[in-house]
Amino acid sequence: xxxxxxxxxxxxxxxxxxxxxxxxxxxxxxxxxxxxxxxxxxxxxxxxxxxxxxxxxxxxxxxxxxxxxxxxxxxxxxxxxxxxxxxxxxxxxxxxxxxxxxxxxxxxxxxxxxxxxxxxxxxxxxxxxxxxxxxxxxxxxxxxxxxxxxxxxxxxxxxxxxxxxxxxxxxxxxxxxxxxxxxxxxxxxxxxxxxxxxxxxxxxxx
Numbered sequence: 599x600x601x602x603x604x605x606x607x608x609x610x611x612x613x614x615x616x617x618x619x620x621x622x623x624x625x626x627x628x629x630x631x632x633x634x635x636x637x638x639x640x641x642x643x644x645x646x647x648x649x650x651x652x653x654x655x656x657x658x659x660x661x662x663x664x665x666x667x668x669x670x671x672x673x674x675x676x677x678x679x680x681x682x683x684x685x686x687x688x689x690x691x692x693x694x695x696x697x698x699x700x701x702x703x704x705x706x707x708x709x710x711x712x713x714x715x716x717x718x719x720x721x722x723x724x725x726x727x728x729x730x731x732x733x734x735x736x737x738x739x740x741x742x743x744x745x746x747x748x749x750x751x752x753x754x755x756x757x758x759x760x761x762x763x764x765x766x767x768x769x770x771x772x773x774x775x776x777x778x779x780x781x782x783x784x785x786x787x788x789x790x791x792x793x794x795x796x797x798x799x800x801x802x803x804x
Contacts, residue, residue, distance in 0.1 A: 635649045
């Protein structure tokens with residue numbers, strides 16, 4: 599089968615995944631400013647109408663790229679938590695390690711996407727949903743490890759801000775990677791209160 603025929607037979611979902619991956623390579627190799635729908639079409643070897651059909655606008659392509667990044671990083675976090683020791687300390691350290699690793703591995707790439715989306719109404723909603731999923735993943739790891747542990751919504755908001763700040767400091771070289779991980783682990787451990795939630799299923803006293 600020729601390359602052209604293979605492209606023609608690609609399903610819509612596979613095509614979108616291909617375009618998102620090509621968009622990611624454009625951002626990594628050329629920067630987010632280079633990502634236009636025309637450039638994406640050329641790099642993917644498809645016509646412009648195909649790209650427009652999937653994303654509509656450049657903003658749509660950037661949002662799709664951010665959402666793909668979020669899904670991949672959430673998947674890596676869940677896998678790391680599943681593989682970690684089932685102790686609260688180990689789970690918290692895994693959250694911290696994964697957050698720092700995410701920024702160090704992809705911070706420049708995704709930072710360019712976020713900067714390119716600055717002011718776009720879609721970004722705020724996408725980031726809100728992303729933060730909610732991330733916090734829920736972390737909270738589930740905490741409470742499933744110790745059902746008596748509590749991590750408040752206010753603490754989660756503070757954690758997100760500190761996690762990004764510490765990780766970005768490591769990306770700039772202002773902090774060593776292990777320093778950022780240790781500081782973030784300590785912060786998260788200080789936020790989680792253990793022994794305050796009633797055990798599920800416990801009978802009420804007479």
